[in-house]
Amino acid sequence: MASVLVQNVAAPAADSLPADASPSKVTLDGAIKWAKAAYTQRLPASKSQYESATRFLPGGNTRSVLFNDPFPIFMKRGQGNRLWDLDGHEYVDFVGELTAGLYGHSNPILKETIASTYENVGISFGASTTQEVALAQLICERFPSIEQLRFCNSGTEANLYALSIARVVTGKNKILAFKGGYHGGVLSFGHGIAKNTVDRDDWVLGTYNDVEEVTKLIASTPGLAAVIVEAMQGAGGCIPATVEFLEAIQATAKKCGVLVILDEVMTSRLHPHGLQGKYSLDPDLTTLGKYIGGGLAFGAFGGKSEHLAVYDPRRASSVAHSGTFNNNTLAMSCGAVGLSQIYTPDVSQQHNELGDYFRTSLQTVAEGTKMVVTGIGAVLTIHFLENGLAPVREADLDEQTVSGLKTLFWHWCLSRSFWITERGMLSIILGTTREELDGFVETARLFVAEYRHLLAI
Template structure:
């Protein structure tokens, strides 16, 4: 059955939405042509739409649900907290201290942590802290890096990377943001040298996220940290996707490079809104009320920051991950290997490559003659049919009953080999139709 035939109620709802919401959607990424399906409910690895169709979900709520949708551990903890205690106090609570203790015990750079309500806020504050701590202005980010849509970081996110991402941004602000190519040390060093005098920080996803799910070479990160320290600038890891997903201490625990600051979110909230800035005490303390203006960094705030529901849900998930560490991350590595082997053993009529780490994966359809090496977002643009991922491919896979964004996603503990088989079968059928 075609996507349109099976999603008639969603079509009607999108029509209504388009009258009252710009583009009919509140997060552009959630749109795909001709219209997205609307979700009724979610459980384990599945979501059901309002027409009653079931999808194997690889999006997992923007990669948040590491245990699966609506996991009983999280649900029971949250429901019983709300029943017994309430849901939003706007006041300090025991739960925020407990979650902060978990973060500082687990994440190598985290001597202290401050919570907010989204990853976008966290990266915005991290950059502000870096500028205040160093007394310098320039922020360097990676082409293809997504850190949320704050004014400072809305630069070089999507192709073409040198065209402004948005109207309404002041060029004077953006002058202080420069971009580098992920994993390319020579170019990175050249840019850092150019701005050396006024460099506050580099903010980088140590596993490039939507830009391609590409892990940084540990050596690249080692050099980056050394260089930044020699220039008196800070290294910020944006671990909003990788934090607690690739290990209990994020990618920094795996690669052995400890940044000065890290931002966290997604898994940390156990499926509820959250963001966090973690890092060295001296830097974080700049945000304390103990500091007076003008030496204080305005950070935090937020009506819903430290809302106890996010704190409780996050703590349940993180404790589970810690208690089952070897089994959980071992399982994800096994699934990842299974997916790669399966993709390699099939003939798709087009070269297909998988990038990622552990539970995070992205499928790339390589252009004729392109090398298989994918080391940065520009490689994805140059070497692959990237523009079909969120149009024809996403729609086709949805018609088959699987949901992916950017032809990638995240496994949860509720996913198994049968879901990967289903995914690969769908990809095969897509390639047969599309690349014939």
């Protein structure tokens, strides 16, 4: 693991250690207490910065998922697949900006594209550009069900616009989503319908991977305009859908005049042609976001031309679609370069095969314990479940998750120079080496060995 710099982490002061700090008999609460004490001692600059941030930002934060107790780590800079925090610690980045950071922090091709676009093209035209046409063509050629598309600025926006198309086309309002699903900041179903979810009265929630139930719901729900689904629930724990489940949605929806919206905001990077290509799906609408903007803010919604015509301004009955930065030259240019020169179909195939190797290696380490690893390709989640069984739906996580073990593992990885999310989601950045992946696997193996008494099923 020569390329992975493991920090020599000083232990906290003796009086801060729990009384039961011996690894062989430490309780989970005791281990977490010790880990938080070490964390606080190791990160004084982040702690100070957080205290300053709380003066101007509620909770010192402007993105809820990035908050950690007792305070979040503040990063100073990134290079390649590495990050450095304010206290000078270096990390291998396995967060990958929750799948959006596929290209890393300093891709030279993207750097040149940004500079040349700024210098030779310009930004913020308030006009149509050739860059948007080039990116649109690449996306339509890459993802088989997308005949036409329009751009926006995030995956959240993309899903909102896709829902609007479904409602206009069908003349209905109800939308079927699934427990554990996440389709954006105001479209969250991780624990039922979130408080800030838009159109709260129009949602119907089904059980992910339940073929019998979804078939009945689509056929029997009055006023149903669309089903929105991820082929792998990303924020919901990287739980893959079964092909049978996805095919049942598609077939039943078609019979009932209901549109299918496939949310590929996260999953489009998991196969050269998205998971729709991997599983031979043909959704009516597809939503995209994250990495496709080359690291800049990006979203897109597309699908069958007959449905996208809703937003064709040449039609008297068209629906308005605006957005100051929808076609901004920087994101359009970086997106086109990313798909055509960096994340080509061949690279996508190789990258996700490497992810499969990584996930399989972790599953081997976790075998027979409460640690469970799920995912597809280069995006995965490490769970800690009482029964040690791979989850297939949200209820499995709600009923079985040992949240304290997730927190303990997060601290363990950070102290050993691996940047991951506390909820356990990992997203591999391009250029991450097999040696770095093996280094993480070894770190997980040591965790299992150290806390086997806590991980026993």
